[in-house]
Amino acid sequence: MSTIAFVGLGIMGAPMARHLVDAGHEVLGVNRSRAAVDRFVEAGGTDGGSVAEAVANADVVVTMLPDSPDVASVALGQDGIYANARRGTLHVDCSTIRPDVARQLAEEGARAGVAVVDAPVSGGEAGAKEAALSIMVGGADDDVAAARPVLEKVGKTVVHVGPAGAGQTVKAANQLIVAGTLELVAEAIVFLEAHGVSTEAALEVLGGGLAGSTVLARKGAAMVAREFAPGFRIALHHKDMGIVTAAAREAGVAIPLGAHVAGLVAALHAQGHGDLDHGALLRIVEQLSGRAEEG
Missing domain, CATH: 1.10.1040.10 (N-(1-d-carboxylethyl)-l-norvaline Dehydrogenase; domain 2)
Incomplete structure (x- = not known):
């Protein structure tokens, strides 16, 4: 089982992260508000601390955040994913962001040795709770194949739709x-x-x-x-x-x-x-x- 850093434990992210815990992964939860992390720990997850701390120990990083600037802020910069993750780490962004930002993140991740796929989800809160999300995935073939075992624990329909940005x-x-x-x-x-x-x-x-x-x-x-x-x-x-x-x-x-x-x-x-x-x-x-x- 992989060690997964899950950033964003909101309406959608919290049930998705819990499904990954139930599947046997060690999931390091990170969220802006403390209460969401506490609820996640009560459900069997692990407090991941900061983004930098969580991703340093992860094989896979999943982000589930509201908007393009939110994803960029946790991916880039000194305290972000790409500066602190090990080379070979996989970043799966399940947020809904602009396609051009998704392509930029894939380029920045590649420079840091991090494989990036955009994997936005559809199905709302009910789909997240039921692990029945539809997931449209953009990225290189090998990277999408690596992400699929994680995505199939939170979604019912996982489809590779094209290169980076295509999912968005x-x-x-x-x-x-x-x-x-x-x-x-x-x-x-x-x-x-x-x-x-x-x-x-x-x-x-x-x-x-x-x-x-x-x-x-x-x-x-x-x-x-x-x-x-x-x-x-x-x-x-x-x-x-x-x-x-x-x-x-x-x-x-x-x-x-x-x-x-x-x-x-x-x-x-x-x-x-x-x-x-x-x-x-x-x-x-x-x-x-x-x-x-x-x-």
Whole structure:
């Protein structure tokens, strides 16, 4: 079993790290807040201390952090991964970041003798808890092969999609589809309610037909109940839609519907709802329909 330094024990990272512990790995947990590390230790993990301390003793380093600057800050610099990891260490970044940053990290890692793969995940908190994530992996063939035994302990679908940065490009497409689908589910729910239809019955039959999707199955009932405890926060999807729109602009690709949904996500974020689940797009539809509850 490998010794794994796991940096980022948040909503997604904590259950992923626990699965690796359950698989028999020694997992050194690192997190900005102490409470998350304490919970991880209680679950059988090891306190990794600082990033520099944890990676110095690791065969594999996994990062699960919110944004590109967060990953860059723990990978680069005197106290970062590449300055302190042993040559031959594998860095698996499961964060969702810009594809160009993923390519830069692969180049910087190679100079330090660290193999880097970008392996962003999809499936939300439920997928992380169930070890059922879909993982899109970018990197060299041998490096992806080395990462696969670790990734298969936290995900159900692990696919090598291309060279460094390709995983992040596919994840951007994933976030585009998820945001668009959430918006349409939100619109459908408000539409059904306006006509007095049983939303529970409607979602059951819609889920069994062509309109069915993982988004509808996992988010529909909570959206109807207006339960927006975060499985994936609006703030993070707002960041991801920025990645999508920037990458599309760079490639000269039009995403008219995606750009519109990005604007709706941005509006919800600007209203101060960044900590709600992305299913809270329902609130924007209610506002535009004049059906928002007062207060």
